[in-house]
Amino acid sequence: MNTLLSYFEDTYKFEDHAIIEANGKDENGSFLILNKTIFYPQGGGQPSDRGTLEVGSVVIPIHKVKSVENEIRHYTDREYNQFVGQKVKCSVDQETRLLHARLHTSGHLISNVIEQNYPCWRGVKGHHFPDECYVEFSSKNSQLENITLEFVNKEIEKFIEADCLINVDQVASQNLKEMCPNLAYSIPGDQPIRVMRIGDFPFSPCGGTHIKSLKELKGLEITKCKVKNKIMKINYHIN
Ligand SMILES: [Zn+2]
CATH class of the missing domain: 2.40.30.130 (Elongation Factor Tu (Ef-tu); domain 3)
Structure with a gap:
């Protein structure tokens, strides 16, 4: 159906x-x-x-x-x-919808900022349930790069202040790799794929709900970063 x-x-x-x-x-x-x-x-x-x-x-x-x-x-x-x-x-339920869209879009922003500033890390998993949000990154190198929470939080704040727009589009599956160069996995099938991007960051394939622009993420903060077995887990919340 x-x-x-x-x-x-x-x-x-x-x-x-x-x-x-x-x-x-x-x-x-x-x-x-x-x-x-x-x-x-x-x-x-x-x-x-x-x-x-x-x-x-x-x-x-x-x-x-x-x-x-x-x-x-x-x-x-x-x-x-x-x-x-x-x-x-x-x-x-409007409140729940918007909270989920904000938490989910936050995951994208955190991935974008980390991947831009620490190219060894690539976002591979997100969990955006209230009070338990995190993004996981895997390392492309054997040498792991340490991240500085304070710096990442400042960068995030900069993009939120700039109120970057979120764009959603559809792309033919054969063009996905070109549009999403950071993608750590492939998507099978020949159906058009929904993609999203924040400001000038690269597109990511995503079927989730997103806010219109970053000003709605005011109060977003990374609270913890843990690296284990080449996987970095970043916890966050919105104050
Ligand atoms: Zn998304």
Whole structure:
């Protein structure tokens, strides 16, 4: 089932209408599938949105959204099979959506700043759940470069002050390597790939939700840096 991913188009679209196309149940509980969705499904180190679907006077809580077997499953508190085929008003929790987009975009900024200033390190993993955010880097060299937290925090602040814009685009898969030279992995398939960039930094492939510009990251701070087995883990939060 092909649910149109409306959250790709606009992080700030908190409400929309959709049709419930199917219902089901798996180990996470009962779920509904929509023809299009503004709900971000958990993935790429980013937690899912939550919110509600409204049919007439009935409000269906959505507490988790996951992409499973090519379906975007909106998990509910119980079965709502009577509403299959009906139009619903979709609302994502605005505060959660924006917090997740800010924390996730912070991960990109930290990767960009580290890769620019310490070329031995390359971002390989991000985890952007509130209160447990980190980015992991692997080293291209056997000689590990030490980073200075104070310097990185100052650099980050500089880009936030400059309020760099975030751009999102689509790229043909064969052009990905050219557009994202720092990419530490390849992406199979021939579908167009969504990419994002902050200001003049290189593009990164990403299906996550991003803010419009860096001023929304005021208060971002790297709190810890640990290197173990050639992997550097950088923890951060937004004050
Ligand atoms: Zn992203």
